[in-house]
Amino acid sequence: MSITTVRPFPAELRRLQDEIEAIARRSRLDFFETVFEVLNYEELNEVAAFGGFPTRYAHWRFGMAYEELAKGYTYGLQKIYEMVINNDPCYAYLLECNTLMDQKLVMAHVYGHCDFFKNNIWFAHTNRKMMDQMANHGNCIRAYMDKHGVDEVESFIDACLSIEDLIDIHSPGIKRRERASRYDFGEPAERDPIQPGKFKSKPYMDGFVNPRQRLEDERKQLEDQQKQAERRFPEHPERDVMLFLIENAPLANWQRDVLSIVRDEAYYFAPQAQTKIMNEGWASYWHSTIMTQHELTTAEVVDYADHHSGTVATHPGRVNPYKLGLELFRNIEERWNTGRFGRAYEECDDRDERAGWDKDLGLGRAKIFEVRKIYNDVTFIDDFLTPEFCREQQMFAYAFNDKTHQYEIESREFKKIKERLLFSLTNFGQPFIAVQDANHENRSELYLLHQHNGVDLKLDYAEDTLRNIHKLWTRPVHLETRFDDKPVVLTFDGTEQHKRLLGDNS
Amino acid sequence: MVQKIDRDNARFRQIVRGKIKQELKKYITHGEMIGKQGKEYISIPLPQIEIPHFRYGARGHGGVGQGEGDIGQPLGPGEAQAGDGAGDRPGGHILEVEVSLSELAEILGEELQLPHIEPRGKNTIYEEKDRYTGIRQTGPESLRHFKRTYKRALKRQIASNQYNPQLPLVIPIREDKLYRSWKTIEKPEANAVIIYMMDVSGSMTDEQKEIVRIEAFWIDTWLRSQYNGLETRYIVHDAEAAEVDRETFYHTRESGGTRISSAYTLCDRLVDERFPATDWNVYVFHFSDGDNWGEDNAICVELLSEKLLRKCNLFCYGQVESPYGSGQFIRELQRGLDERDNLAVAEIPDKDAIYDSIKVFLGKGR
Numbered sequence A: 001m002s003i004t005t006v007r008p009f010p011a012e013l014r015r016l017q018d019e020i021e022a023i024a025r026r027s028r029l030d031f032f033e034t035v036f037e038v039l040n041y042e043e044l045n046e047v048a049a050f051g052g053f054p055t056r057y058a059h060w061r062f063g064m065a066y067e068e069l070a071k072g073y074t075y076g077l078q079k080i081y082e083m084v085i086n087n088d089p090c091y092a093y094l095l096e097c098n099t100l101m102d103q104k105l106v107m108a109h110v111y112g113h114c115d116f117f118k119n120n121i122w123f124a125h126t127n128r129k130m131m132d133q134m135a136n137h138g139n140c141i142r143a144y145m146d147k148h149g150v151d152e153v154e155s156f157i158d159a160c161l162s163i164e165d166l167i168d169i170h171s172p173g174i175k176r177r178e179r180a181s182r183y184d185f186g187e188p189a190e191r192d193p194i195q196p197g198k199f200k201s202k203p204y205m206d207g208f209v210n211p212r213q214r215l216e217d218e219r220k221q222l223e224d225q226q227k228q229a230e231r232r233f234p235e236h237p238e239r240d241v242m243l244f245l246i247e248n249a250p251l252a253n254w255q256r257d258v259l260s261i262v263r264d265e266a267y268y269f270a271p272q273a274q275t276k277i278m279n280e281g282w283a284s285y286w287h288s289t290i291m292t293q294h295e296l297t298t299a300e301v302v303d304y305a306d307h308h309s310g311t312v313a314t315h316p317g318r319v320n321p322y323k324l325g326l327e328l329f330r331n332i333e334e335r336w337n338t339g340r341f342g343r344a345y346e347e348c349d350d351r352d353e354r355a356g357w358d359k360d361l362g363l364g365r366a367k368i369f370e371v372r373k374i375y376n377d378v379t380f381i382d383d384f385l386t387p388e389f390c391r392e393q394q395m396f397a398y399a400f401n402d403k404t405h406q407y408e409i410e411s412r413e414f415k416k417i418k419e420r421l422l423f424s425l426t427n428f429g430q431p432f433i434a435v436q437d438a439n440h441e442n443r444s445e446l447y448l449l450h451q452h453n454g455v456d457l458k459l460d461y462a463e464d465t466l467r468n469i470h471k472l473w474t475r476p477v478h479l480e481t482r483f484d485d486k487p488v489v490l491t492f493d494g495t496e497q498h499k500r501l502l503g504d505n506s
Numbered sequence B: 001m002v003q004k005i006d007r008d009n010a011r012f013r014q015i016v017r018g019k020i021k022q023e024l025k026k027y028i029t030h031g032e033m034i035g036k037q038g039k040e041y042i043s044i045p046l047p048q049i050e051i052p053h054f055r056y057g058a059r060g061h062g063g064v065g066q067g068e069g070d071i072g073q074p075l076g077p078g079e080a081q082a083g084d085g086a087g088d089r090p091g092g093h094i095l096e097v098e099v100s101l102s103e104l105a106e107i108l109g110e111e112l113q114l115p116h117i118e119p120r121g122k123n124t125i126y127e128e129k130d131r132y133t134g135i136r137q138t139g140p141e142s143l144r145h146f147k148r149t150y151k152r153a154l155k156r157q158i159a160s161n162q163y164n165p166q167l168p169l170v171i172p173i174r175e176d177k178l179y180r181s182w183k184t185i186e187k188p189e190a191n192a193v194i195i196y197m198m199d200v201s202g203s204m205t206d207e208q209k210e211i212v213r214i215e216a217f218w219i220d221t222w223l224r225s226q227y228n229g230l231e232t233r234y235i236v237h238d239a240e241a242a243e244v245d246r247e248t249f250y251h252t253r254e255s256g257g258t259r260i261s262s263a264y265t266l267c268d269r270l271v272d273e274r275f276p277a278t279d280w281n282v283y284v285f286h287f288s289d290g291d292n293w294g295e296d297n298a299i300c301v302e303l304l305s306e307k308l309l310r311k312c313n314l315f316c317y318g319q320v321e322s323p324y325g326s327g328q329f330i331r332e333l334q335r336g337l338d339e340r341d342n343l344a345v346a347e348i349p350d351k352d353a354i355y356d357s358i359k360v361f362l363g364k365g366r
Helices: A009-027 A039-047 A060-074 A099-120 A130-148 A152-163 A202-208 A212-233 A239-249 A253-274 A277-293 A299-310 A322-336 A340-345 A351-356 A363-374 A377-384 A387-392 A415-430 A459-473 B005-016 B022-025 B101-112 B148-158 B207-224 B246-251 B260-274 B295-312 B329-337 B351-360
Strands: A034-040 A083-085 A090-095 A396-403 A406-411 A433-440 A445-450 A479-485 A486-492 A498-500 B028-037 B040-049 B063-066 B094-096 B123-136 B179-189 B192-199 B229-236 B240-242 B280-287 B314-320 B341-349
Touching: A009 A034, A009 A099, A009 A277, A034 A099, A034 B005, A039 A060, A039 A083, A039 A090, A039 B005, A039 B192, A060 B005, A060 B040, A083 A099, A090 A099, A090 A299, A099 A277, A099 A299, A099 A363, A130 A479, A152 A253, A152 A459, A202 B094, A239 A253, A239 A433, A253 A277, A253 A415, A277 A299, A277 A322, A277 A363, A277 B179, A299 B148, A322 A363, A322 A387, A363 B005, A377 A415, A387 A415, A396 A415, A406 A415, A406 B022, A415 B063, A433 A479, A445 A459, A459 A479, A459 A486, A459 A498, A459 B329, B005 B040, B101 B329, B148 B192, B192 B207, B192 B260, B207 B229, B207 B246, B207 B314, B207 B351, B229 B246, B229 B260, B260 B295, B295 B314, B295 B329, B314 B351, B329 B341
Parallel strands: A034 A090, A445 A479, B040 B094, B192 B229, B192 B280, B280 B314, B314 B341
Antiparallel strands: A083 A090, A396 A406, A396 B063, A433 A445, A479 A486, A486 A498, B028 B040, B123 B179, B229 B240
16 A cells, blocks of 8 residues: 555565565564555655655645755755655655665665664554554644634744653653643642651650750641642643643643644654664664675675665764664674673773683674664663774764864763763753743743753743743743853743843842 | 645745745744865755754754864864854855855746746747766766766676775776766757946946846846846947946946937847847846936937837836936836837836836836
C-alpha cells in the first residue's frame, strides 16, 4: 500500500527488498513490516519537509524546510537518499534516481532504523499509528482553519510552537501525578497531624530538653509552610509546560485541540532527537555489515566505498552522528568481544598487557543489541565514550575565541570533550524550564523557573517566548533566571516587557 | 507538477517578503548555505524564520568536532555549527550569490500586480544554447570529469592488481578519461531593447538622477524577466543629444538649455538603424524635469505621434520635479497624445512615487 503516489514498486527493487529483508532477519534484526516507495526528488523533498508525513497539516514552516532542501539539492550541496518513518508498518521512501547500489545500501540502512524504532525503549511509548494520527491532525486543523480563518489558526500554532520543546521527556515512562481534572473539587487528603522534632529525653527531663514554648513555635511554623505549599499551584514544578497550559490556560476548545496536537507531535518526535547518534550509528552499522558481507557485487565496490565514505565523512566543526554512532557501536562490539571492560581491565596499568588484552569472550554482538535496546544518546556517550576512543577518532572540543573572532580548537582532553558532548545532548541541549507557580502573588500570573546551570539564556528570544506564552495564558507571565550571575525576573504583562533583579522591588 | 507543499512554500515566501504576518518579520534571518564551487566558497542566501524558543544564549559555548589540527587552530568558514555565533564566520573568499534577478522580478511583478508581457510575435528568432548534460570518452582536457575519471582509474587499477592501499596512487590512462559533453538546445527568442533617455540639462540635480537610476533598475529587472537577451541603450540630452554608455548616463552632468526633440530624433534614428520594429520589441523611457525650450514642444509631439509611437511597444515619459523647471512638457504630451495607448506618462516628485510610476509604466502589459 503506498500513500503518496500510485507508482508501482519496481520488480527489481522488490526482489532486492526480499533479499535484504531475509538477510536482516537472519542477522536477528527485528522490525515492523516495511513498505518502500519510490519518489522523485521533488516528492522526497516534500515528504522530508513535512517531517516524513505527507498528510500533515498546513503550516509555513514546512514550506521553509522545503525551500532549504530544494536549494541544497539544486546547488548540489546535499541530497536525501532516503526517509524512514517510525510507524507500524514502517514507511520508507527511496529516491528514484538512486543507482541500484544506492538502493541496496539505503534499504539495508532502513532495516537498521526500523529495528531501532521497534526495539529501543525510548520509542516504546510512541504512537505506531502516527501516519493515521497525523492525517487526523491535518484534517482537524484544516477544519479549524476553515472555521476560524487561516491567519488566526496559523498564528496560534506559531505561539504553540514557541513552547513545543517544553515537554517532560521522561513523563511517558513515569507517572508524576494524577491527570488533573478541571472539575475535580475533592477534599484534600487527610494528613498526619504535624509533629515538631523532639529530642529524646527521660520523662522528668522532657520539659527542659524540649521546652514547651519552642515546640509550639516550631509546630506553627511547619503548619504555615504546609498551608503555603497547599496554596501553591502546581504543587510541584511542572516540566510539561504544554500539558499544564492545556489543562489550566483559559483557551477556546479549538485552541486546546491545536495545542494538544502540537504536544502530541512533539512527544512523537522527541525520541528521535534523543537517539540521533545511536539511531544513525545503528543503521550505518547494519548497512555496512549487510553490504560488505552479503549484497555487494565486485563491480559496485568502488561506488559503495564512495557513497559510504560520504555518509560517514567528518567535518572539523561538528559531530557527524553517522560516524560517531557507527564507530562507537563497533568499538563496543570489539571491547565486548575481547573482554576489554570491567574491573580487571580498568585496573590494569601495564600498557603492553592492555594493548594485547583478549579474553576471546565473543560477547560483542549480544552487547550491541542490548545497547540499542536500553540506551539513549546521553547514556550511550556517558557509558561508552573512552579516552582511547576519543584519541583514535581525533575528537576535539572547540570554542569561540573572542580575540580572533573565530572558532578554534580548544582542547583534546577527554574530560572536556565528554562534558561538551553531554551538555549538547542533555535535554536536547536546551535549558530546563518549569512552571513554578500559576497563581503568582495570588493574581493568577504564571511564574516559570529556569534551572540555571551556568549558561545564560538568549535574552531577546526568552522575552519573545514569554510574549507567546502570554498569548496562551492571557495573564502576566514571569520567568525567573540568571544573567551575569544575578537572579533576574523577566515579565511580560500583555503590553510591556520588564526585566528586574530579584529582591529588587522598585 | 502541483505539490501540496507549494501552498506552505508560497506562504513562507510571502512572510519573508513582508506581505503577510508582519509579527514574524523580526525573526527572519538572512542566513546562507555555504557551497563550494571549484575552489571558491559560494554563499547561497537562505532566509529562515526562527520561532522564538527558550535557548542558551552564550555565544560559542562551543562544540565537539573531529579531525586533525593543533590546539588553537581555527576552523574553516561554515564549519562551526554550535551556538548562535555560527553566523560570525570569517569572510575571505565568499562569493555572494544574491537573490537572483528573476526572483526579484517575480517579487516586483507580484507586488505591483504587473501583467505578463505578450511579446510581439513577428519574427521568432531562435537562440542556441549549450548545456553540459552528458558524458563521453573524448574531449578537451578542460572538460574532463574528474570524479568519474578517478573512479574508472581506481576500478581498473584494483581489477588489474595495480592498486597499493599503502601507497594509494591512482594514475588515469587514456581509456579511463571521461569528459563532459554538451547538447545544443534551441530556444525561441523574443528580442527586446530598452532605450533610456535622460535630460541632463543644468536643472537636473543628483537627487533626481538617483530617482531615475532606481526606476531604471526596476524597469530593467522586470523586462529582463520577460525577455531573453535584452539590450539596453542610453541617450542623454540637453540642447543636443548623444548616445552614451551606462556609466556616463548616470553620472554626467551637463549644463545648458533643453531641446527634447534632439533626443527623440536620435532615438528614432537608432531604432531605424539598429532595432527595426519588425524584429524587435522596443521600449523607450524618457526622464526629464519637463522644462523644455518653448517651441520645441510641438516638434516633440509630432515626432512621437508620426514616428516613435508607431515603432515601439511602449513609450514612457517620467517627469521628476525640479525646483527650477516649469514642468510644462508633461501637460503638452497629455494634451497632444492622450488617445495613444502605448504612451504612458507619470510624475515622479520623490522616491516614494517610484513605485506608482513603475505601475503606470509597466501595468499596460505591452
